[in-house]
Amino acid sequence: MSDDATPVTDGGESVADAADADPEDSPAIRRLADWDADRLSDIADEHDTPLYVTDLDRVAENCARLRAAFPDADLRYAVKANTARAVLEAVRDAGLGAECASAGEVRRALDAGFDGDDVDYTAVNPPERDLDAVVEWWEDGADLTITVGAADTLDRLRERGYDGRVCVRANPGVGAGHHEKVRTGGAAKFGVPAERVAEVFASARPDFDVVGLHAHAGSGIHGDEDLAAHREFLARVADLAGDVGDLEYVNVGGGIGVPYRDDEEPLDLDAVAAAIREELDGLDARLALEPGRYVVADAAVLLTRVNTVKGAPNELVAGVDAGMTDLLRPAMYDAFHEIRSLEPDSVDREEAPVTVAGPICESGDTFCEGRPLPVPERGDLLALGNVGAYGYEMASTYNSRPRPADVSLAGELLRERESLADLTRLER
Template structure:
């Protein structure tokens, strides 16, 4: 076996749900209760290393919105990735996790006044942070606040891709200045700001050939624009991230090296540094959601497995019709239980028809008390959790057992109604 093959064996391109240790997951559920997010920062570090190997000459920035937990952010920082932040809150969390200002980009999308106020205030202590703007209006609002620092101009290249229409950003008018006006916006911005880069993003969950073709098209357009405005006058061309992971058990893993090669080729000859900003790819397979079956209801068509997790804990299936692999940890080969299979609907406790993790999927027929694991929950899992139906948010623990985020209580949910104040 070659050294490269050995490295791939030690750091496979995807961790499937079946790769998680059943005994360890059971121990964590028993110790901490359910619903429970389990996160493995060591896997985060492995994913960062694979990205850096694929893009050795690029600036790899982690899209913080995928998972903002302190342990994840510190792991990403230590692995050498920078931080791309979609809100002032994410900027603050990145700085608190030890990122220096020169490693933080704030991608402002229709930013609220309080966000701009906060970021400009922090800029005083971190003058090397970068603000990415997608509208002339945002440039004006920054100038009004006395900001004259580093700016990156976000461009709408008219090319979108991704796993669902709601996350295809590259052609949506909400994102970026129109491509044919970008050069003028850059020229005007240079009169007041230090314009250091260009930015575009096709969408989230880019995985199939059609999506990858759209990504290459976007990159090529950004290379053309960089050369038009003077690529030796900017530091970087950021072509976004959105690199997908295989959510279905039989889907192949993304060949990230091939994507990197195609990205460099599509960008063409530019003096500026290539930048990418993956999020999902870094953390998706580093997390699982554990949930316990509390109600089993046979029906003529399916067995309904009622569980204690719901769309308030993992929103993606309800919001995007997203597929997540599911394991019944108590009804697998070798488990002390039967493993008869049939169509199973895994449904949460929320009073919404959409509150299901799967509908009629062929799974082991569950019994009350069985422990289920939901895979690829590390990206946009806890981050999109809510307190709808006054349900406290779940706990998150490290695979090595220590608590990363405590389980929320009902008192925590209602504290602002009783005189509680934010820090």
């Protein structure tokens, strides 16, 4: 890993130090109740809301926990989970590589100081401009690896004169994950069909340095049903790897989930690691993984203020200044995020069924419906937990709403709040 950049700090401790810490010194999952309410309130007062707050030390601790569970594996952070420059630098300093789903993510990783040979570009039906850019950076000396999921992509790389490192993505026909929209292992969009993998390897080897086999079951793998499907996925990947042989590594993707509900237990990461090693036992290749959500999910919260309180049949509606443009997961995946009032007197208030709704002109713009919460008042500060993965990354400017700011727990501005002028800056 490149070590020439200044380590990011958060809360007075260097992220590099946090990454070197014993994973047993930090909890396996950080609950919303574990965040300091006074500190979050101070940050909200200084930077306004809606606002993401990111704990960079927690990012480093999660990286250290993964390294302890998979000491011999090649770990590559799935950049799409959170692309903030400070997050990428924290991951780099913790010793992980970068897995990138677009040319833009490759550029971000290189700019954040990742060495080219620590970067994978996992091309899914890649646009022409993406391939052009990635091959150009390779020609300029970034010795990255391109993961291809179609024979067509190999042809397009040949046309561009690329003869570098290639990994072939297989579709094993088994998916797992928290929602049908993120179960990739069985979706035809992703990877070479299992029955064609050997053929594609044979076609690629004369023209490229074919180094690996890749497959990915899905995102947010957590419950027993998901883990059972993941075991079947691993068994199929092992069979494919045995068939093609002569591999530097076998990449089984990411998807390691985290509990979003307070009553859910975290994964036993050591048990998951043991299951992966058991299923891949006997392969003469290094294990590679691409964790994303696990690294950053519990490292950030979203702060929002109540601006409207109104009664409705059987519930109260708390209108807040954050919406689906700031956090899309509840609207898109029906995802659950813990919500906590940060008001000092909230523990003394009665609870009532509360719907927390944003300002977007869509009925789906709600963070919860009829959830038992302290009776809200206008001006209350609320926090939503586990938003570090696919929170800010999926933010949009729908309804012409500027995207929020992102601040470290130490109070350092990581991403500026967009202005109304920013919304029209590119228009002509």
